[in-house]
Amino acid sequence: MKDIRYAPIGVFDSGVGGLTVAREIMRQLPDERIVYFGDTARVPYGSKSQDTIIRFSRQIVHFLRTKDVKAVVVACNTASALALETLQPEVDLPIIGVVTPGAKVAAETTANGKIGVIATESTIESQLYTRVIHEHNPRAQVFGKACPLFVPLVEEGWIKDPVTVEVANRYLEPLLATGIDTLVMGCTHYPLLRSVLRQIMGERVTLVNPAYETARELKSLLEAEGIANDGCRGDAKDTAQVGMHRFYVSDAANRFRQFANTILPFGVDTTQLIHIEDY
Amino acid sequence: MKDIRYAPIGVFDSGVGGLTVAREIMRQLPDERIVYFGDTARVPYGSKSQDTIIRFSRQIVHFLRTKDVKAVVVACNTASALALETLQPEVDLPIIGVVTPGAKVAAETTANGKIGVIATESTIESQLYTRVIHEHNPRAQVFGKACPLFVPLVEEGWIKDPVTVEVANRYLEPLLATGIDTLVMGCTHYPLLRSVLRQIMGERVTLVNPAYETARELKSLLEAEGIANDGCRGDAKDTAQVGMHRFYVSDAANRFRQFANTILPFGVDTTQLIHIEDY
Secondary structure, eight states: OOOGGGSOEEEEESSSTTHHHHHHHHHHOTTOOEEEEEOTTTOOOTTSOHHHHHHHHHHHHHHHHTTTOSEEEEOOHHHHHHTHHHHGGGOSSOEEESHHHHHHHHHHHOSSSEEEEEEOHHHHHHTHHHHHHHHHOTTOEEEEEEOTTHHHHHHTTOTTOHHHHHHHHHHHHHHHHHTOSEEEEOSTTGGGGHHHHHHHHOTTSEEEOHHHHHHHHHHHHHHHTTOOOOSOOGGGTTOOHHHHOEEEESSOHHHHHHHHHHHSSSOOTTOEEOOGGGO | OOOGGGSOEEEEESSSTTHHHHHHHHHHOTTOOEEEEEOTTTOOOTTSOHHHHHHHHHHHHHHHHHTTOSEEEEOOHHHHHHTHHHHGGGOSSOEEESHHHHHHHHHHHOSSSEEEEEEOHHHHHHTHHHHHHHHHOTTOEEEEEEOTTHHHHHHTTOTTOHHHHHHHHHHHHHHHHHTOSEEEEOSTTGGGGHHHHHHHHOTTSEEEOHHHHHHHHHHHHHHHHTOOOOSOOGGGTTOOHHHHOEEEESSOHHHHHHHHHHHSSSOOTTOEEOOGGGO
16 A cells, blocks of 8 residues: 555646746755646636536545645645635545635734735635635735736747736736735735836835745645655655656647746656546 | 428527527528527636637537527637538538628729727737728728727627726727727627727717628528528427527526626526536
8 A cells, every 4th residue: 555645736727827836845845756737728827607617626625636646736726715615525535726725924023014916816805815814814804906907918938028017017006005015915926027016016015926825835734644755756756856756748839848947946858648628 | 291481590609699589590590490509617718729629619619509490600700710611511401601792792882992899819910801801802800909908898798888998099099099880889789889889989880789790691602502491490480589589598597687688679488597518
């Protein structure tokens, strides 16, 4: 019987954005192997309904189970906000999302009690960030703002472009006006716009990246459950990093690899295409 | 046995954009009934691979067949460019797309032989517009430009916004420099940006909307096959327009209805949600 400590961690996202979360897990938990799935055939999730996000996420969890993962990280804010609560009781594995860790740290970080959240339309409409922030800081005021053009701008590669600055100004203006001192980047693509967000929000606003806190929470969870990899991976011990992790997508492996290579510190040359609707 | 002349026409798109084509069919063929499907759960298609677009389009044609359609119109440029050629021999129904009619009229319209095509990344990469234009006008020069931010800008509602003008300037600059006299709006969302495109391209450039030519081609096709509706629909004769057409989506009927109501001249209150991956 295999030792579950050496099983991989399943990480999924609607597409490539979740690689920023995978990268953070690799940094903080260098002994853990990752099986990543990006739903590139059905991306984006951010404008779709809860029923659809739940159906898609359930298929993905079924797929990850076939890879014998020991835990699942929902590396997509929209899926964390809309599907995680439904999936948790269905799955007999530890499963965490990015919203709760991000909301917790925002609730603890704010000094003036005013927190902004930028995210997709569906994440904002779900109000989950607001709910979790209030659990940890009942007096906090939370100001949500959907920024639907940010993902297409990042994917177009216009990261520091004047157009992106103008769009960001438009979206962030109402948040600036509220006097927030903390801003949650509630979509995995948004940390790639960090310098534009910093420029507009100024130095006094703390930018929260839920990826960092999610990796920390994953570490605690694995330790608490006694399933953390102790670094003695046996036959996997000498495997180069490129072989440690596995990447699956539902479409267009080439485009995925190009973007993945800009995010991850090593080549993602073994991406495999699967039909996710079969799971 | 039912008379096939009174069967509806199946029209599909990756989402809501194809309603601009449906609207044109309703205008030019007022006696025909439409069964529309928008793949709102998996939208957009424009950045996805040919294999995926073919798989999705095949499922949709299977679905439309269950509605006993007499012909199918692929109202999505990306699906027309990437899937139609594969599907045509598989389907024993007349099936047409929007690319061929749009390319034909552009080839016939140009005076100086220089034609621009703006479309999604996948449509541009397919080179289908170029190929069909050359069949009708071998000496034409065709300049393609993918405009991936146009669809998100339209869906954000920034139709005449300065940001949209700036983005359009950026995309169209290389086309302007070539001296084109004809520009094909090769994505169903783009005609909604007509005034911005007109402002940038000037009065001397002809803007081609493939929807208009597609409806014309459909009309000829139905007449040639002897399956055009003669206006004597029997029990459907007195049905109000709102009941004549049926609308199906794979996600978020509400969002669809809102957008549909801005495009179509009557309410779309009967939109039904289906699971397209079951077909």
